[in-house]
Amino acid sequence: xxxxxxxxxxxxILGRVRDALARSGAARxxxxxxxxxxxxxxAHGQGRGRPVEVLAQLNVSGEETKxxxxxxxxxxxxxRLRGLSGIxxxxxxxxxxxxxxxxxxxxxFAGARRCxxxxxxxxxxxxxxxxxxxxxxxxxxxEGATLVRLGTVLFGARAT
Numbered sequence: 295x296x297x298x299x300x301x302x303x304x305x306x307i308l309g310r311v312r313d314a315l316a317r318s319g320a321a322r323x324x325x326x327x328x329x330x331x332x333x334x335x336x337a338h339g340q341g342r343g344r345p346v347e348v349l350a351q352l353n354v355s356g357e358e359t360k361x362x363x364x365x366x367x368x369x370x371x372x373x374r375l376r377g378l379s380g381i382x383x384x385x386x387x388x389x390x391x392x393x394x395x396x397x398x399x400x401x402x403f404a405g406a407r408r409c410x411x412x413x414x415x416x417x418x419x420x421x422x423x424x425x426x427x428x429x430x431x432x433x434x435x436x437e438g439a440t441l442v443r444l445g446t447v448l449f450g451a452r453a454t
Contacts, residue, residue: 332375332378332381339380340380345379345380346380347381347384348382348383349384350362350372350375350383350385350386350409350413351363351387351388352364352368352386352406352409353388354401354405354406355388355391355394357391365409369412372412372413372415372416375413375416375418383413383419383420384418384419384420384422385410385413385421385422385423386406386410386424386425387422387424388403388424388425389425389427390402390403390425390430394430396433399433399437402425403426403433403437403439404437406423406425407437410422421440422440422441423438423439423441424442424443425442426439427444427445427446428443428445428446428448429446431447
């Protein structure tokens, strides 16, 4: 995706940009990295004359290998994100653990749904709930997903 290209696929980069900044050494502290990413994306939206549409990445499962906002802090973050011009938060995205039981899947997806509700309560037009992949999309849809990622189920397993 070329930033600023007006690509109709939308620019959903907040979580990954924040993580990349943290790993690159541009910002050592996670909070500073998040602020840098948000400021970068917001400035880009302001500069191009229309906001960048984003999904806020959540780490509902609490896995250390995953990035994103923690649900326990998300209500505060939703309000803070509302104050950023240059971005429009359209919803949330999350991934469940790969080996999760159905009960865990439902818990993770319900947590993401609650965070999307927090966004709406803070005034965001958050209608998108991106969760679920090839192995768990049925549960994700049952829990309210509006976007699912279906690679393996459509194209087969990756060659190893």
